[in-house]
Amino acid sequence: MRKRTIALIAILTALLAACTETTGYNTTLVQADSLMASHPDSALRMLQGIPAESLKTKADRAYHALLLTQARDKNYIVQTDDSLIRIAVRYYDSMRDNRMQARVYYLWGSVCRDKNRQTEAIEKYIRATDLAQKAGDEVLLGRIYANAGYIYYLQKFYAKADSIYRQAEQISIRLKDTSLQISSLAMQGNIQLYQKKYQQAEKKLLQAESLLKEVRQDAIKANVFSALGALYVRTGESTKALRYAKQNFKLQKDTLHCYRTFLELGDAYYQAGQYDSATIYIRKSLASSSYSTKEAAYMRLADIARAQGDISRSLNMEQLYSTYKDSANLSQQRTGIIETEQTIEMLHQQTLYESYLKEYRYYILCSILIGIGSIYLLRKRYLKKFHQQRQKALLKEKELRRQYLSVKEETKQKEEQIAALQQKIIQQYIDEVQKEQMQKELEKLNKQHIVLLKKVLEYSDVYNKMKKIISDCKEHGISKVTLTDDEWIRFMAEIEKTDILSKLAVEYKFSKNETRYCYLLFTDFSIKERMQILKIAHATLYRTEQRICKKMNVPYQANELQKLLKSIINSTLTDV
Known part of the structure; x- marks a missing residue:
């Protein structure tokens, strides 16, 4: 047994190893x-x-x-x-x-x-x-946004770039990534700058500068100083422009090939009116391979030449500026980016549609299977419950029938005792004392007889059917259950053994419903419950009582018919 267990564990381990792919990278x-x-x-x-x-x-x-x-x-x-x-x-x-x-x-x-x-x-x-x-992966997402935003910025999709950098800023705040936050703020400032929104640009850039003490990367600091220098060149604040341009230059690792920094430093010197220094740094930037850097450099050299009165050199620089401006425009890839975004969006929508369609089919299939399973389980549960309820009902019906027959037999015995006692009382040869004792015993037997009659009624199928009608009306306002003529006959036989009511019905020619109503008056049912059993309205009930009183030649009084009938039965029994 132990060997089998070990073998089974070995097989399961092998299967798990085969089904589970793990990647153990080189340390x-x-x-x-x-x-x-x-x-x-x-x-x-x-x-x-x-x-x-x-x-x-x-x-x-x-x-x-x-x-x-x-x-x-x-x-x-x-x-x-x-x-x-x-x-x-x-x-x-x-x-x-x-x-x-x-x-x-x-x-x-x-x-x-x-x-x-x-x-x-x-x-x-x-x-x-x-x-x-x-x-x-929000860390990676922040880096992706930073790089994608920069491309949109270079291609002059400023609104798109600004939106991406704002998302990157939110990620940096959640991750407490100061470097990403500074870069995002600096780029937002640059975007505002190129849209000539100088106040918004300064607010973003100064916010970025206030965070620089928390980072060590010179490249990040240089980017912020570069943007602030460019801002103050645009706003004509030469002192600030030159200060930030110099700070940017000091942070450059390669001070021989930082062409964009040369251009920005030259711009700052130009703004300060120091044309010779401006010319030196701007000419250094011409070694750049970037058309946009050369375009800006020749434009600024044309401005310096014009300011120095050298019109010929200024025209020559403007011509070169126009040439590199055209080249810079040709190097733009805006159309390709727009087409790419449209293609990706179309593919994304198609993939999303297919995914939804697949998911929709999956849910439909699952819903159908769940529905079938639920119906099967509910039906099985219903049949089981129905079978149990039926068994209980049969047992209850059997027990009620047994009790009904037992009580009915006991009632019959009481009736026989009452009849025998009444016969003795009628006899003339017994004295008054014996007659009085027998009368008391007769009253006692009559009371027991009434109790037994009520028990018989409770165990009666017809009486329980009446209670079912009342219960249905209470729950649903109506009942589909109806008493048959045979059931009414059984009910009347169980209510009254003397046939006095039936004789009254024949004598005064009561209708079928009127007779049934009279018998219902000898139960504990309320007026509302009688209406529900007979399935009649309130007005019909009172009209029934009025017709009965009229046929009996007695004045009608509301709710007095029951007393009238009981008095007639009691007086008849006394006479007997």
Whole structure:
């Protein structure tokens, strides 16, 4: 027995192992992932040092591709080849792991961004957003919003970008992520700036600046100072513009290739009227590969030349400015982004429709199965309950019949005793004392007889049927139960044994309903209950009483008919 138990446990363990897929990643990869947020440079060195032959499983190779792409992105290394991240995308798509899929699509979007394929980047970011929301990963969702918002900002979709950065700000507050909050506020400030909403822009940027003491990243601080410098250039506050531009420049790691910073510093010097310094820094920015940077640089050089009175050089700079402006406009990918969003929305709606349709069919099928099951169970329960109730009713009916016959027999005996006693009283040879004693005994027997008659009535099928009619009327206002003629005859026989009422009915020619009403007067039923048993209205009941009194040649008095009939019966019995 013990061997069988051990064998069974072994088989179950094997089945569970076969049915449950677990992913045990390379420990070095897991360690590198844990360093990614705080020390991305260390994570990058660790990942680059992992030999390819040590990545023996598809899971490890996919995880390595994901982490290496992420480490390069965090170390600001421009990636123009997406073959590495595609390895991770293929694997995690096959695994259908929402959290990991969200990470790879986000990184794939970042690679597309570095390749200046902004349309593809937005497509990947939208996909990553859906997956991150399903996985409930707000940390990743905040990063996706920050990157997607920047692309919308560059493509001048300011309303869209502002909406995304506001969502990122809300996430940063929930997560208490100061870095993300500062970046979100700074970008909202930049968007307001380019829409010439200077007061709103300053409010957002100063709010971002007040949080800088809580972060150490120079890049984040530089972005805030850059935006404040640009704001004060626009508003003509040259002192502030120059101060923030210099602070931005000091925070640059690479002071030889920070072309956008050169342009912003040159702008600040121009605003301060220091044209020579402005010209030096602006010319340094011309080495940038960005059309928009060159466009702004030549525009500012044209302004400086005009301010210095060199019209020829100013015209030459304006011509170059127009050339790079056209190139910058051509490099915009607004149309592609709009089309991509429309396509994704259409696919999303189609997927949603198919999902709803599938879910709808599933619910219908479940509802049908549940309905069938419920009907079966209810029917089974009803039949069981019906059978039990029927058995109880049969037993009760049997017991009532037994009690009815017993009481009826006892009543018959009492009637015989009463008749014998009445006969003795009639005899003349007994003295007055004996007659008085017998009269008392007769009264006692009559009382017992009345009690027994009531018991007979309670055990009567007809009487119980009458109570059923009353109960139905009380619950539902009406009853479908009706007494047959035979049942009425049985009822009248059980109510009165002397036939006095039946003789009165014949003598005064009472109708069928009038006779039945007279017999009901000798029960404990109320006026309302009598109406329910006879199925007549209140007015009909009183008219019935009036007809009975008229036929008997007695004046009608409300509720006095019962007393009248009882007095007639009692006087008849006394005469007898």
